[in-house]
Amino acid sequence: MRYNDMAEALRARAWIGAVALCLSLAAFALLIGFGRGQPAIAAPASSDNLHLGVASCSGSTCHGRQEADGRIVRQDELMRWQEPSTPGGAHSRAYAVLASPRSQAIAARMGIGSASSSSECLGCHADPAPAGRGPRFQLSDGVGCEACHGGAQNWLQSHYAVGATHRSNVQMGMRALENPAERASVCLDCHFGSSRKGQFVNHRIMAAGHPRIVFELDLFSTLQQHHDEDRDYLERKGGRTNNVRFWAVGQAMALDRSLDLYGKPTGGAGAFPEFYFFDCHSCHRRIFDDEDARPQKLANPGRPIPAGMPPYNDENMIMLSAAARIAAPALAGRLDTDSRAFHAALAKDRASSIAAAAKLRGTAQALASAFSAASFNRDQVFAIIDTVSSEAISQRFTDYEGSVQAVMAVDTLLNALVNSGQIPAGAATSIRGDVNVAYGAVRDPNDYRPVEFRRALGSAVRTIRTLR
Structure with a gap:
């Protein structure tokens, strides 16, 4: 079952009332559009699968439909990810914001060259793809599907096969984002920081003009939600999201x-x-x-x-x-x-x-x-x-x-x-x-x-x- 319309309206009002103070990160560390360059990202070794790129998920029989008429999942997830002016489309805008005057001014103050090609920025404003990139991968996609769901090399074909289960997908490298600790660990890399290159907004970066980092797992998850919690979801993922659990686990993981x-x-x-x-x-x-x-x-x-x-x-x-x-x-x-x-x-x-x-x-x-x-x-x-x-x-x-x-x-x-x-x-x-x-x-x-x-x-x- 989807969140009801009133709950979504409440979330939207909360966003409008708090955007300037609570979600600065969502408004900056995620905003993007479409660039063309493919500069390198310094990334650590990882057991993650090869990242194949958003194009690999965008077929009309997969997640690229214009209408939410899929039998199991909505299948318009790409369109919702690309929504041009809403919090739900923020991940898809994260790369293009690096070309904005504000981003370029921050990069100039820090002396790191262009923000669009600096590893100091690309660790969060794009998918680092630590295990490598497939031929359809584009850095300009920003924070694409696999940045959150994990590299799809080993599960792209099998995850929609007859008889496939969510558990088998996870065993092949898909991230179990229905688990609050797993999701928090993924989100915190950019929405709080990590020790990886380009994923830590230190005081020097903030002094150069970057917004203050703020994170709350359940609120951010709701703003980015591209799926319905219908009967199929409950069967595949083992139940409906417990929002309070996500909030509480997110607080503990953020402190950790x-x-x-x-x-x-x-x-x-x-x-x-x-x-x-x-x-x-x-x-x-x-x-x-x-x-x-x-x-x-x-x-x-x-x-x-x-x-x-x-x-x-x-x-x-x-x-x-x-x-x-x-x-x-x-x-x-x-x-x-x-x-x-x-x-x-x-x-x-x-x-x-x-x-x-x-x-x-x-x-x-x-x-x-x-x-x-x-x-x-x-x-x-x-x-x-x-x-x-x-x-x-x-x-x-x-x-x-x-x-x-x-x-x-x-x-x-x-x-x-x-x-x-x-x-x-x-x-x-x-x-x-x-x-x-x-x-x-x-x-x-x-x-x-x-x-x-x-x-x-x-x-x-x-x-x-x-x-x-």
Whole structure:
């Protein structure tokens, strides 16, 4: 069954209200069109199959129809991937954006030549095809089918054969994207970063003009969805998507990836640490030199660090704390202890912080496993929404990044209740205004007011609570 029209409308409204602040990455790291060059991409060795290119999937008897009249799958997936002005077509626009004035200006500031041919950009604005490219592969396709689904060399012909199963396709190299941990791992390479060439938007790139990185697995997945969850899908993939599970696992995987990258020995810029890992707005604040200085920093119970030290970006830690209290209570205390210890270790030395990061990473992985097995029933979803705005959690919304994640979480969880039929779509529509007020509170990162944000988020959650 497809997501109903109202749920899609809610998602669209959430996108419109939050595009400038929450999905900068989707608007830049994915935007493309069609270029002609075929510059090389530096890529690591991989067990991935050869990438055959979008053209190999685009036949009218495959995924290239103009109408969604396929018997098993829609078969208009290519057209939806190419939608010219919607979030659903963002992957197909990711290469052409490199020719835009903004991209070229960023490349010039960094001294890396043309953005359209630089490996610093192509790792995410095109399909790196780490195992190699077939004769129909075009770099100008941008983030094509195989960038997400895996190289099709070994399964292209067999995946539509009579008797073929999804399991057999996966065994031949297709990625099991219905698995939230598998999907998160794929998405995070570009929507958060990896250690591969061209897949890490460090502070230097952002200083040159690249948008800030933001990621939320379920919201991004919904914006990019090109399939229907009908009867055939449920039979092939083993059930309907649990949106809350995707959200929770995505948060755990994002923290795991962040801590993994932090621990890499190459992180840093000269004498300085890599600022990418730290909360942007803890440093990017107004400076007061007069005797009546008005420091903007608020006390944060989750960050036991001395005043004046930049805190690690803990947006995913905050969301995980809310989810763990409800869906994995046995791990909730461990998460809070390990995250506080990690923050405290940052004030000591790098060796201590790396050791603490490794411990916290183990907790994030345990949470990912626990959430993957959790059902997230109606009562749990409402409880998580309540917890996000509770006093125990909301006091940690002192900086912009965590607050953005909180708004996306409330929106995602509300829509999950609609998508699963646990609350009427009309009832959710009636409280959209309150959610949009919370979005408005974080619309401008340079005008973020923590106290006002908490008030707006609390108001939205109280209204959602009436549906319980």
